[in-house]
Amino acid sequence: xxxxxxxxxxxxxxxxxxxxxxxxxxxxxxxxxxxxxxxxxxxxxxxxxxxxxxxxxxxxxxxxxxxxxxxxxxxxxxxxxxxxxxxxxxxxxxxxxxxxxxxxxxxxxxxxxxxxxxxxxxxxxxxxxxxxxxxxxxxxxxxxxxxxxxxxxxxxxxxxxxxxxxxxxxxxxxxxxxxxxxxxxxxxxxxxxxxxxxxxxxxxxxxxxxxxxxxxxxxxxxxxxxxxxxxxxxxxxxxxxxxxxxxxxxxxxxxxxxxxxxxxxxxxxxxxxxxxxxxxxxxxxxxxxxxxxxxxxxxxxxxxxxxxxxxxxxxxxxxxxxxxxxxxxxxxxxxxxxx
Amino acid sequence: xxxxxxxxxxxxxxxxxxxxxxxxxxxxxxxxxxxxxxxxxxxxxxxxxxxxxxxxxxxxxxxxxxxxxxxxxxxxxxxxxxxxxxxxxxxxxxxxxxxxxxxxxxxxxxxxxxxxxxxxxxxxxxxxxxxxxxxxxxxxxxxxxxxxxxxxxxxxxxxxxxxxxxxxxxxxxxxxxxxxxxxxxxxxxxxxxxxxxxxxxxxxxxxxxxxxxxxxxxxxxxxxxxxxxxxxxxxxxxxxxxxxxxxxxxxxxxxxxxxxxxxxxxxxxxxxxxxxxxxxxxxxxxxxxxxxxxxxxxxxxxxxxxxxxxxxxxxxxxxxxxxxxxxxxxxxxxxxxxx
Numbered sequence: 001x002x003x004x005x006x007x008x009x010x011x012x013x014x015x016x017x018x019x020x021x022x023x024x025x026x027x028x029x030x031x032x033x034x035x036x037x038x039x040x041x042x043x044x045x046x047x048x049x050x051x052x053x054x055x056x057x058x059x060x061x062x063x064x065x066x067x068x069x070x071x072x073x074x075x076x077x078x079x080x081x082x083x084x085x086x087x088x089x090x091x092x093x094x095x096x097x098x099x100x101x102x103x104x105x106x107x108x109x110x111x112x113x114x115x116x117x118x119x120x121x122x123x124x125x126x127x128x129x130x131x132x133x134x135x136x137x138x139x140x141x142x143x144x145x146x147x148x149x150x151x152x153x154x155x156x157x158x159x160x161x162x163x164x165x166x167x168x169x170x171x172x173x174x175x176x177x178x179x180x181x182x183x184x185x186x187x188x189x190x191x192x193x194x195x196x197x198x199x200x201x202x203x204x205x206x207x208x209x210x211x212x213x214x215x216x217x218x219x220x221x222x223x224x225x226x227x228x229x230x231x232x233x234x235x236x237x238x239x240x241x242x243x244x245x246x247x248x249x250x251x252x253x254x255x256x257x258x259x260x261x262x263x264x265x266x267x268x269x270x271x272x273x274x275x276x277x278x279x280x281x282x283x284x285x286x287x288x289x290x291x292x293x294x295x296x297x298x299x300x301x302x303x304x305x306x307x308x309x310x311x312x313x314x315x316x317x318x319x320x321x322x323x324x325x326x327x328x329x330x331x332x333x334x335x336x337x338x339x
Numbered sequence: 340x341x342x343x344x345x346x347x348x349x350x351x352x353x354x355x356x357x358x359x360x361x362x363x364x365x366x367x368x369x370x371x372x373x374x375x376x377x378x379x380x381x382x383x384x385x386x387x388x389x390x391x392x393x394x395x396x397x398x399x400x401x402x403x404x405x406x407x408x409x410x411x412x413x414x415x416x417x418x419x420x421x422x423x424x425x426x427x428x429x430x431x432x433x434x435x436x437x438x439x440x441x442x443x444x445x446x447x448x449x450x451x452x453x454x455x456x457x458x459x460x461x462x463x464x465x466x467x468x469x470x471x472x473x474x475x476x477x478x479x480x481x482x483x484x485x486x487x488x489x490x491x492x493x494x495x496x497x498x499x500x501x502x503x504x505x506x507x508x509x510x511x512x513x514x515x516x517x518x519x520x521x522x523x524x525x526x527x528x529x530x531x532x533x534x535x536x537x538x539x540x541x542x543x544x545x546x547x548x549x550x551x552x553x554x555x556x557x558x559x560x561x562x563x564x565x566x567x568x569x570x571x572x573x574x575x576x577x578x579x580x581x582x583x584x585x586x587x588x589x590x591x592x593x594x595x596x597x598x599x600x601x602x603x604x605x606x607x608x609x610x611x612x613x614x615x616x617x618x619x620x621x622x623x624x625x626x627x628x629x630x631x632x633x634x635x636x637x638x639x640x641x642x643x644x645x646x647x648x649x650x651x652x653x654x655x656x657x658x659x660x661x662x663x664x665x666x667x668x669x670x671x672x673x674x675x676x677x678x
Contacts, residue, residue: 022367022368024365024366024367024419025365025366025367025368025369026363026364026365026366027363027364027365027366028361028363028364029361029364030364030452031441031442031448031449031452032438032441032442033442033446033524034438034524034527034528037527039487042486050483050534051534052433052483052532052534052561052586054537055587056564056586056587056619057615057618057619057622059493059615061483061485061486061489062486062489063484063486064486065486065487065488065489065504066486066487066488066504067484067486067487068487068523068526068527068529071527073438075441080363094391097471098471099371099373099412099471102370102371102414103370103371103372107372109370110370113369113370126471131470131471131473132436132437132438132465132470132471132528132530134470134527134528134529134530134531135530135531136484136531137482137484137531143476144389144391144400145402145406145475145476146400147381147400147401147402147403147404147405147406148378148404148405148406148407149404149405150400150401150404154398165404165405184407185372185373187407188373188376188407188410188473189373189471189473190407190473191471191473191474192473192474192475192476193391195389195390195391198393222391225395247391247395248394248395276396276398279396280395280396283396
């Protein structure tokens with residue numbers, strides 16, 4: 001019985017049963033760094049005595065002086081057998097971190113491992129203010145925290161009115177691919193977000209792009225807006241943009257400047273009919289029309305139209321996420337960006 | 340010139356020049372998960388309308404309901420050629436995250452890669468409230484933010500009075516191994532910490548240990564205290580404890596219960612003479628004497644006494660971090676925990 005428990009627990013922890021059947025991931029290097037940010041000056045505050053550990057020795061702390069703020073965390077994995085021709089940067093959506101692309105909430109393999117296995121030098125970052133980027137009390141306004149049930153409807157696991165605190169009474173869109181049994185695990189991935197910090201977030205992304213690009217940038221949800229802004233700022237460095245369920249398009253006045261960068265926009269299921277997402281999607285699609293009219297190269301894919309059904313807003317966590325990754329990989333190969 | 344710039348930037352980004360000369364890291368699996376935490380209930384708050392993206396479509400947000408709080412993030416790397424007999428869990432110190440063990444601030448290889456290469460199933464976590472674990476406004480009190488110059492003296496890069504805002508005027512302990520040229524990069528790794536949350540942090544670590552252990556736990560600085568508390572709670576699951584510059588020992592009333600777990604305590608240079616660290620170190624050493632008297636197995640190593648000189652508090656970031664890792668690895672092999 002004890003042996004069985006250990007075997008089961010190992011399998012839950014590390015997905016080892018599944019992993020054993022897969023090819024090893026071979027990396028020529030892996031690591032992390034922080035990029036961007038700045039030093040600011042605080043003055044006129046009294047010196048504090050702080051006990052950092054209960055029962056520990058008090059330390060004097062002078063809150064005056066300079067503070068490091070607004071940097072961004074990046075972790076990278078460089079496969080031994082490189083087949084992507086440029087680095088692939090994966091940017092997450094609002095209230096989340098790079099964990100979005102790691103192991104899926106149900107324990108399945110996420111897009112980070114998928115694209116490493118396809119031979120991409122893959123860079124996962126946490127947006128300025130979130131996760132391992134850190135944050136400071138110098139950001140304006142208060143951060144937002146999402147209630148446990150909020151994303152169920154907002155991320156289109158179920159239609160409006162489908163959430164219920166009692167899991168047995170929740171409903172979903174028919175055939176949803178979101179792993180509803182792992183919704184609680186997904187909600188553990190959430191982090192606070194401010195609503196005033198887009199400029200600092202974009203500034204850090206631009207420093208990141210200046211450091212590691214030319215590259216391919218993949219964005220999701222809130223970072224759709226950041227992807228377009230960074231592309232507009234560095235059209236020579238972002239060689240392709242993959243926008244998964246972006247919440248906004250780019251600046252219609254700047255379409256001419258980005259027309260040489262191919263763009264793929266992907267929407268999941270039920271986006272066209274959802275009261276809020278129908279507007280978001282239409283805004284994004286209208287923008288691509290303006291971009292195309294200016295000579296831009298944009299492919300918009302509504303997944304149900306190509307036979308991939310049931311996807312929520314969190315496409316990379318859905319049970320069929322591999323099918324969508326295949327579609328993206330095929331598009332990138334078609335653009336000559338990978339073998 | 341353009342080609343030169345790209346080559347240089349690649350080398351800075353990914354340490355590729357050094358990486359090319361190293362053996363590939365082969366993983367049978369990698370991934371992440373969150374563990375622990377709980378749901379809490381908030382009631383009586385008004386519904387808000389929030390624009391998540393400037394220019395975006397407003398969304399209604401009901402702040403009432405349940406919230407996920409106090410979970411912890413874990414990322415794991417499982418080498419193809421496993422030589423550590425148990426998982427190795429690496430816990431970081433205060434105001435920091437698991438990034439502590441990743442690439443060093445000067446771009447050198449950190450202890451995460453070192454121990455993966457030695458064949459350990461390696462788990463890096465962010466303590467509850469920090470990094471990718473997320474945080475909520477339900478934690479008590481205000482978080483602490485470290486001024487830019489504060490760790491220079493507190494982490495023993497230089498002696499008291501050695502910090503200067505002007506980098507040219509800063510001094511260090513003679514022969515310091517801390518990469519002073521990368522001090523700014525180190526400071527980008529900082530995150531806020533609360534001073535009221537030890538119990539929640541320990542609760543999440545215990546859930547983590549219950550999930551993946553028996554194991555070896557490595558702790559640093561603030562997590563020294565957490566390591567002892569978790570060992571006291573799960574003496575059958577923590578099969579060895581490596582405490583690097585711990586800020587506290589364990590509970591003297593519980594030494595008998597943990598005496599079968601071997602412990603290695605490591606202190607860097609200048610700890611004995613530093614006004615604050617001399618007390619911290621003495622408290623830790625006094626505790627190990629009590630543990631030994633009860634039959635416990637503890638090795639205390641002051642690195643200068645074994646010829647490893649110049650180490651700061653951030654031993655794993657110092658230029659000679661590999662020598663200290665070798666010492667730890669040798670100790671673990673000596674305890675029969677690795678080949």
